[in-house]
Amino acid sequence: MSEIHGAVGSYVVNALDPDELEEFEAHLAVCPTCSREVVEFCETAAKLSLLASVPPPPTALRESVLAAISEIRPLPPEPPAEPALAESTAPGTVAVPAESGRPVDELALRRQRRRTRILSVLVAAVVAAAIALGGVVYTLVQTRQAQVAQQAAETELLTAPDVQTYSATMKDGGQISFVVSRSLNRALFIGKDLPAVGSDRTYQLWTLEGERPIPDNLVAGGGDRKQFFRETLSGVTSLAVSVEAAGGAPQPTPSTIQTVTQLSS
């Protein structure tokens, strides 16, 4: 057995270093023996994964996944490279992928995946989750460039077991939502197509402890915006938005308060 065959185990557990991966994939495309071993080892590895079973994932994740796929069209089948298979092969049997030397399809998938950036999927997923959880339509496609860390924080919030969404219409007509998790102690402001407030003015977020407002982050007017609150939610009873002069204000200007949303405790 040549050296390259020996890499099949590492290939299946995704332990090949990039250069060797290229080399092995090229080999795999023309080696039925390795193709067969890959299929078998994938079954074995799937069994091995049983040892990693933990309690079921959060139910919010299920909602989020189901909401995400409802917006995605399944790809059509690939053009048949070989005669119909679904009928002819018993489910679950290990079949040698013919002598054509056709690479197992994971390869094509993998190459395609390398080219595909995951961020857009993540944003779509987070937005879909927000829709599922809040029933408010957010199309925050503007924020594709958002950082991975931001994405992670949003996903964490949106999948928190106690996540709640409060939607409101601001005095100026802007549609907004607060996505709140007491357990994570965090709140996210989401503005859909916010009115422009002029270059010398800004939206400002506030947390209220009873009557006492605490200045929080600023949000530019115009367009779709997402902004986490800087403050945690300890003692916070309401969230509010006002319009202030650029740079923000230490106290909200009463006449420009756009919405005050009371949170459940």
Added chain:
Amino acid sequence: MNVSSVPPDSEGQPSRSARHRNTSSGREAEAAHLVDLMTLCSRGHEDAFAELYDLTSQRIHGIILRVLRSPDHAAEVTQEVYVEVWRQAARYSPDKGSVIAWMTTMAHRRAVDRVRSVSSEMARDERYAFHGGDREIDQVWDGVEQRLDIERVRKGMASLTAIQREALTLAYFGGYTQSQVAQLLKLPLGTVKTRIRDGLIGLRDALGVEA
């Protein structure tokens, strides 16, 4: 084509599984059911997808969480995987192996890709503390067959040599590359490569090849 690699049974039914016929009938039915669900998914049936999710998410999320350790990353990657399963449903065919293996392979790859893309930037979230034991498992699995499966995998792993087991564990659950495993175990790369493959062969033979 190396003729000796063709299974002795020309039907493609792995002969080893005959030993496990008692418990494998349920598994075969479940595997066939998953194939049916995949077919329905490829035609856009969301209810079939929901069932597929319910039947598999514990395992898929489990392996992703084990590799990533971070619940946040695990939730994201799990979602990515299921979105991909949905998109690619028509591209699955049983000659690629069982549905669960196809999905697990995808899940593991994506988890490992995520580990490698984030590990340079941030340390893994250690909130999910893994103590090496699997005590929780027994409480959450209610299926007897699944519990038997887990037992068989444990026994299979126990039948490997210590180095095979360790190399396979570091690579599969740890998400390390073989050269990182070699460094961790202070062994030559070639040895690690062989041990990982031998470990999979040993485990495969211990479990039978039934899908």
